[in-house]
Amino acid sequence: ILAKVVAPSDLERAVREAVQKGELTAVEAETAYQQLKISIAQMQDRYGWFPESGADILNESELMDTDGAVYRPDRVVICGNKVSVIDFKFGEHNVKYERQVKRYADIWRRMGYETVSGFLWYLDSGNIVELR
Numbered sequence: 001i002l003a004k005v006v007a008p009s010d011l012e013r014a015v016r017e018a019v020q021k022g023e024l025t026a027v028e029a030e031t032a033y034q035q036l037k038i039s040i041a042q043m044q045d046r047y048g049w050f051p052e053s054g055a056d057i058l059n060e061s062e063l064m065d066t067d068g069a070v071y072r073p074d075r076v077v078i079c080g081n082k083v084s085v086i087d088f089k090f091g092e093h094n095v096k097y098e099r100q101v102k103r104y105a106d107i108w109r110r111m112g113y114e115t116v117s118g119f120l121w122y123l124d125s126g127n128i129v130e131l132r
Contacts, residue, residue, distance in 0.1 A: 002059070003060050003074070005040070006057045011037060015036070084119065086120075104118060
């Protein structure tokens with residue numbers, strides 16, 4: 001669902017599409033919508049990850065490293081020379097996820113962006129791990 005959300009106003013449509021594709025039941029959709037609506041508002045207030053305008057948002061866009069390896073971060077928010085790389089996770093924290101997001105952030109730094117932050121957002125718990 002979050003892959004289809006650029007701005008908070010996209011959430012309802014993204015949930016509706018998930019129901020139409022059979023990914024969620026109507027009951028699950030209502031629960032998901034309410035939980036994501038709150039989470040998105042909190043993340044926007046705290047980190048600015050879901051702006052309605054003024055930023056470039058890349059959801060699941062390919063990112064190529066200098067060795068030709070291709071990566072696909074869940075969400076990248078570019079505002080001026082500031083980049084936030086966010087990967088959504090479920091379940092328990094894992095160090096391999098940290099390495100993954102640090103790699104994404106490093107690629108953005110090498111592209112010339114001055115301020116790059118990486119984040120793991122554990123959707124089940126709401127925990128955020130910031131990686132620099």
